Amino acid sequence: MPCPHLPEGFDATDPDLLHSRIPFPEFAQLRQTAPVWWCPQPRGVTGFDDEGYWAVTRHADVKYVSTHPELFSSAENTAVIRFNEHITRDQIEVQKLIMLNMDPPEHTRVRQIVQRGFTPRAIRSLETALRERARAIAEEARRSADADGSFDFVTRVAVELPLQAIAELIGVPQEDRARIFDWSNKMVAYDDPEYAITEEIGAESAMELIGYSMNLAAARKECPAKDIVTQLVAAEGQGNLSSDEFGFFVLLLAVAGNETTRNAISHGMHAFLTHPEQWELFKRERPATTAEEIVRWATPVVSFQRTATQDTELGGQKIRKGDRIGLFYSSANNDPEVFENPETFDITRDPNPHLGFGGGGPHFCLGKSLAINEIELIFNALADVLPDLAPAGEPRRLRAAWLNGIKELRVRIAD
Numbered sequence: 001m002p003c004p005h006l007p008e009g010f011d012a013t014d015p016d017l018l019h020s021r022i023p024f025p026e027f028a029q030l031r032q033t034a035p036v037w038w039c040p041q042p043r044g045v046t047g048f049d050d051e052g053y054w055a056v057t058r059h060a061d062v063k064y065v066s067t068h069p070e071l072f073s074s075a076e077n078t079a080v081i082r083f084n085e086h087i088t089r090d091q092i093e094v095q096k097l098i099m100l101n102m103d104p105p106e107h108t109r110v111r112q113i114v115q116r117g118f119t120p121r122a123i124r125s126l127e128t129a130l131r132e133r134a135r136a137i138a139e140e141a142r143r144s145a146d147a148d149g150s151f152d153f154v155t156r157v158a159v160e161l162p163l164q165a166i167a168e169l170i171g172v173p174q175e176d177r178a179r180i181f182d183w184s185n186k187m188v189a190y191d192d193p194e195y196a197i198t199e200e201i202g203a204e205s206a207m208e209l210i211g212y213s214m215n216l217a218a219a220r221k222e223c224p225a226k227d228i229v230t231q232l233v234a235a236e237g238q239g240n241l242s243s244d245e246f247g248f249f250v251l252l253l254a255v256a257g258n259e260t261t262r263n264a265i266s267h268g269m270h271a272f273l274t275h276p277e278q279w280e281l282f283k284r285e286r287p288a289t290t291a292e293e294i295v296r297w298a299t300p301v302v303s304f305q306r307t308a309t310q311d312t313e314l315g316g317q318k319i320r321k322g323d324r325i326g327l328f329y330s331s332a333n334n335d336p337e338v339f340e341n342p343e344t345f346d347i348t349r350d351p352n353p354h355l356g357f358g359g360g361g362p363h364f365c366l367g368k369s370l371a372i373n374e375i376e377l378i379f380n381a382l383a384d385v386l387p388d389l390a391p392a393g394e395p396r397r398l399r400a401a402w403l404n405g406i407k408e409l410r411v412r413i414a415d
Helices: 015-020 024-033 059-066 089-097 106-118 120-143 153-158 160-170 174-188 199-222 228-233 243-274 276-285 290-298 368-385
Strands: 036-040 052-056 150-152 303-308 312-314 317-319 324-328 389-391 406-408 410-413
Touching (some): 059 312, 089 243, 120 368, 153 160, 199 228
Antiparallel strands (some): 036 052
């Protein structure tokens, strides 16, 4: 198998690289020539005391790692593939309290409790309220546009429904949603100098959110209500989350349920703006396959990681116990072995076995149904209320190590 011809120092977790683009050409090379490729890194640059990781770029290999937690741990080094170089090991260890960074059987116990809030019935119960909110968001964006009809799609539209859905789901008062938005932004924006957010500020924001959530849990234990918080923390005889566990669950929701869906919506709008024939098709037919293709196209989480629990083999490479493995969903979702014309944005794509919600296994996204529902509702509302949006500038990307983020997308209401 030939060697990949990559730029010197190429690393798909480099925040400067992801600030400018997703490295699709390099991913294509890796899939063809070295689908499990050792990416060297200076010791400690990512917060881990090692000298690199294995980059896994093929759809089949990402699925294999995801579905074998006994071989590939989420807890050993967490699922986050790159921290700031100044993070301490103790700070990394604390993150193991988040469900994303657990392994079975502890992960199994917590997930069985948490999934009470994500039953089909629970999601359906939100739909009417979220449909009304989606339309109100679109109408407010139209009313509050600048004099030239332009506005920032990210802050006026994309952020709102995911935040309101989380607030609706766990009973956070709507007036507090701006605080959740601010905390979650600070937790993931420490790599972007525009925000001037340090790792310390991000950690403080995380603790503030956890504290807020723990207080909410304590209030429900004292005075149960008919809401998901009560189900999770005060369900007698059914197992429940401690206040600490609930706090870290809300922390996960704020990032996994807010940042990811917000970025899927932002990338989806940009895809429609740059593929106007697809927008016309959507307005005309509203295909049920649209949201899944938006998630595949956006792949809001570029990568997560696992750590080998024993010596093993993957893609012809010998993996040693303790090696970190990077799962590159952005590459897997463009694997031509799985997707016909993956570089084409096609809202009628079916089947669409993308890995935008994870590669299966115990960490498959618990909130998939809610996310799909939010994406469908907001684009239906936009098609009804703002059918003639046009681009008003190039998207401004977030500087981040593992998120495919858009921090600004200027659009205008066409005449």
